[in-house]
Amino acid sequence: MEFKPEIIYSQSFNPWYNLALEEYLLNGVSDNEVILYLWQNDNTVVVGRNQNAWKECRCKLLEEEGGKLARRLSGGGAVYHDLGNLNFTFLMKDSLYDLKHQLNVILNAVKMAGIEAEFSGRNDLVVQGKKFSGNAFYKAKGSSYHHGTILVNSDFSKLMRYLQVSSDKIRSKGVDSVRARVINLKEVNPDINIEKMKKLMEESFIKAYGDNIETSPEEINPEKLPELDKLYQKYSSWEWRYGRTPEFDIKLVNRFDWGGIELNLALKNGVITESTIYSDAMESDLIRKIASSLKGVPFRFGDINNRLTGLKEEEGKNIIDDLLTWLKNKIS
Ligand SMILES: Nc1ncnc2c1ncn2[C@@H]1O[C@H](COP(=O)(O)OC(=O)CCCC[C@@H]2CCSS2)[C@@H](O)[C@H]1O
Numbered sequence: 515m516e517f518k519p520e521i522i523y524s525q526s527f528n529p530w531y532n533l534a535l536e537e538y539l540l541n542g543v544s545d546n547e548v549i550l551y552l553w554q555n556d557n558t559v560v561v562g563r564n565q566n567a568w569k570e571c572r573c574k575l576l577e578e579e580g581g582k583l584a585r586r587l588s589g590g591g592a593v594y595h596d597l598g599n600l601n602f603t604f605l606m607k608d609s610l611y612d613l614k615h616q617l618n619v620i621l622n623a624v625k626m627a628g629i630e631a632e633f634s635g636r637n638d639l640v641v642q643g644k645k646f647s648g649n650a651f652y653k654a655k656g657s658s659y660h661h662g663t664i665l666v667n668s669d670f671s672k673l674m675r676y677l678q679v680s681s682d683k684i685r686s687k688g689v690d691s692v693r694a695r696v697i698n699l700k701e702v703n704p705d706i707n708i709e710k711m712k713k714l715m716e717e718s719f720i721k722a723y724g725d726n727i728e729t730s731p732e733e734i735n736p737e738k739l740p741e742l743d744k745l746y747q748k749y750s751s752w753e754w755r756y757g758r759t760p761e762f763d764i765k766l767v768n769r770f771d772w773g774g775i776e777l778n779l780a781l782k783n784g785v786i787t788e789s790t791i792y793s794d795a796m797e798s799d800l801i802r803k804i805a806s807s808l809k810g811v812p813f814r815f816g817d818i819n820n821r822l823t824g825l826k827e828e829e830g831k832n833i834i835d836d837l838l839t840w841l842k843n844k845i846s
Contacts, residue, residue: 529560572676598667646697756784815841
């Protein structure tokens with residue numbers, strides 16, 4: 515079958531827009547088309563479809579430092595993106611999907627930069643035994659995508675900083691990330707940069723899929739495309755990014771002047787469904803009231819703050835203030 519290869523670049527560094535465009539392209543891919551979509555996100559953690567955002571990422575810190583949390587459709591673990599990282603997505607109908615062929619596009623692109631890399635067998639591409647590309651997959655309604663990262667010169671201090679597992683005790687049904695030793699391609703070949711990597715990907719893609727190619731720097735205005743806009747609303751929503759976390763329990767422990775607290779929460783769709791507090795504080799009625807008032811509240815500081823502030827009329831104001839100060843530093 516004759517392929518219709520196409521290369522699309524996103525002009526945006528916003529992960530919610532870029533993921534929306536990826537899904538939009540998937541929904542619209544035609545029978546003989548193979549799209550290579552190249553995109554970058556600035557200061558972003560992307561968690562897998564079935565991951566616990568609170569566990570996998572120091573989301574509060576990330577957001578305070580201007581970063582964004584995103585959730586993708588594909589499975590797998592959490593990765594960090596900045597402008598030193600290039601993302602690629604191959605999109606096509608299921609019949610044209612060929613993982614080996616797609617992986618060879620990346621392997622040949624880096625080979626042209628003098629870098630010998632290989633597929634690790636567990637969805638990673640590695641050089642010198644260290645990972646520079648994590649890959650993940652998605653399939654729906656007869657169409658598929660395979661996407662991945664390419665670390666060219668990312669900031670690893672930030673990568674480590676944001677991808678730390680939470681120190682709070684979380685019992686979750688979701689998928690855990692598989693920590694790996696990472697490497698930037700620039701460490702292997704100092705001449706390589708993002709622009710060159712894009713050119714190499716383009717060249718390698720054309721070699722693999724033919725030169726009857728169309729390229730378009732995609733600058734679609736989502737407001738003019740209701741379907742894309744709808745996807746953007748989904749990817750940017752708290753309900754998708756945090757709320758889609760699989761059910762989990764979390765235990766938050768702290769000691770205050772007035773006593774110790776062990777806050778046990780059960781969460782579904784990011785909303786507190788059960789809440790129990792164990793405490794040796796004198797004000798046991800108030801503590802019980804606090805626990806029961808948290809039921810039904812999204813696990814989000816603003817909502818918890820509203821709910822607990824509503825209890826403040828009564829005595830024990832300092833207890834509520836202390837709890838809020840503590841939680842403010844924990845929950846985004
Ligand atoms: N950008 C990037 N590239 C490669 N490896 C990374 C990156 N960021 C973090 N890591 C390392 O991978 C593990 C997680 O590995 P794990 O195998 O758990 O997850 C993945 O690889 C998922 C890849 C998803 C690719 C998508 C493509 C477009 S949107 S995101 C993490 O703990 C770090 O050690």
